Amino acid sequence: MPELRDCIVLHGPDLVPHRARRFAWVHDTITAIELGEPCTQLDTGALVVIPGLYNSHTHMGDSALPDGATGLTLEQAFFRPDGYKYRxxxxxxxxxxxxxxxxxxxYMARCGVVCHLDFREQGLPGARLLRKASEQTGVQSIILSQFNESPIPEDQLRANLSPLPETARLELEQILTIADGFSESTMNDLTDNAWRxxxxxxxxxxxxxxxHCLENPGYRDxxxxxxxxxxLIRALEIYDPHLVVHMTAANADEIALLARSGKTAVLNPRANAALGLALPPVAALLAAGANLLLGTDNGMLNSPSILAELDFTFKVAKSQFADALRPDPTAILKMATSNIRPALGGDHFGHxxxxxxxxxxxxxxxAPHLRATRHITASIVGRVTPADILATYHTGRELYRAPAFTF
Known part of the structure; x- marks a missing residue:
C-alpha cells in the first residue's frame, strides 16, 4: 500500500490544511487519511498533498501553434472559417x-492537472485525436466538440429561423459517440431552433x-x-448549458442572472489579458456567489499551467476588490478543485x-522558498510552480513524478 507519513493534507471540499500522520491509497482509492490538527503555517517545511487540479477550459488542438496568435486580433486568430487557427x-x-x-x-500533469475540459475543434476526427492523446498520458480529457464547419449560412443565421440541417444532426450524432459533450464557439453561431x-x-x-458567452461586448450586441x-440570457433560456465560459464583458445584471441560474462559469483571465480584452469580473462574480472554475484557454495564447492561472486570478481578484483581505485564497484554489463537483458530478469530487x-x-x-510559509493555501495559489510538484496521481495512476522523488 503506497503511503506518505507526517505530511500536510488539504482535506475535504473546504480544502482545510491538516497535519496528517498518514495518507495512503490502494489502486484508485484513498484508503487512509489520519488527520491531526489543522495547520496553516510551517516552520521547517513538509510535503503537502492537495487535490488533483482541473483545467476547465482548454483548446489543446492549437497547442501545436504556440504564440501563433501574436499580432492578430481575436477574429483574425480564432474565428471560423478563415481564422489563423483553423487554417x-x-x-x-x-x-x-x-x-x-x-x-x-x-505538461499539464507536470503542473498538477489530472483532468481538463477541452473545447475541441475539427469535429469527429478532432475528438478522436484528443482521446488518443488522453489515453497515452493518463490526463483525463473531457471533450466538448464543435462542428467541423459552420452548418448554417450567415444570411440564415441572421434570420434566426433555420433548424439544424440534417447533415449537422448526423455529424453531431457521430461526434457524441466519442465526445463527452458539445460546444459551438458562441450563441451567434447557430439559430435558436438549432440550439434547441x-x-x-x-x-x-x-x-x-x-x-462561450460575453467574451467581448460584440457577442451580446x-x-x-x-x-x-x-x-447569456439566450443561452440560459434555450440551450441550458452546464458551463458558461468567459463572462468577460458581463454587466451587473448578467452577473446576477448567472448566479441565480446556478450555472457554473469558467474564467480565463490570462487569455483575456493576452488578447487585450477586459479582465473578467472575478470579484463581482465571487461576491454574487457564482460557482467559478478556471481555464487556460487556447494553447496558442498560454502555456496550459493552471498554477499560473491561479496566481494571476488571485491578484486580479484582489485588485478588483480593492481590498488586501479579499478574496480568501481558498476561494481561488476551489476554482481549480472542489468547485468542479456541481458542474460535473459523478467521480469528479475535486477534494x-x-x-x-x-x-x-x-x-x-x-523547498527554501516554501518551507517557512505563513499561509499554506496562499503559497499554493501564489508561489507554487511546476518545479515544486513532486508527483501527480489520477485515480491511482502516476501521471508525473519528479526524477529524484521517492517515498
Missing part, C-alpha cells in the same frame, strides 16, 4: 498533430453542454441585433477524503 490546423496530419497534444497534456435541437439531443444522451436578447478517488498532487514545501 493552420487543417494543414496538420494526425502524425504531426498528436505529438503536440501528448506533450502539452504531459442540440439541447434535446445532448440531454437524451446525457452529454455535457457548454458555450450581435445576439441582441439578431434575436432581441443578449447571448480529498477517505474512500474518494486517489487523484492528488504532492508539493515540495521543504
Amino acid at each position: 493552420e490546423l487543417a494543414k496538420l496530419s494526425e502524425e504531426t498533430h498528436l505529438p503536440h497534444l501528448v506533450a502539452h497534456l504531459g 435541437e442540440i439541447r434535446d439531443i445532448t440531454s437524451a444522451r446525457r452529454k455535457l453542454r457548454a458555450i 450581435l445576439s441582441v441585433a439578431t434575436t432581441g436578447r443578449g447571448d 480529498l477524503a477517505h474512500g474518494l478517488p486517489a487523484s492528488f498532487v504532492i508539493l515540495d514545501f521543504t
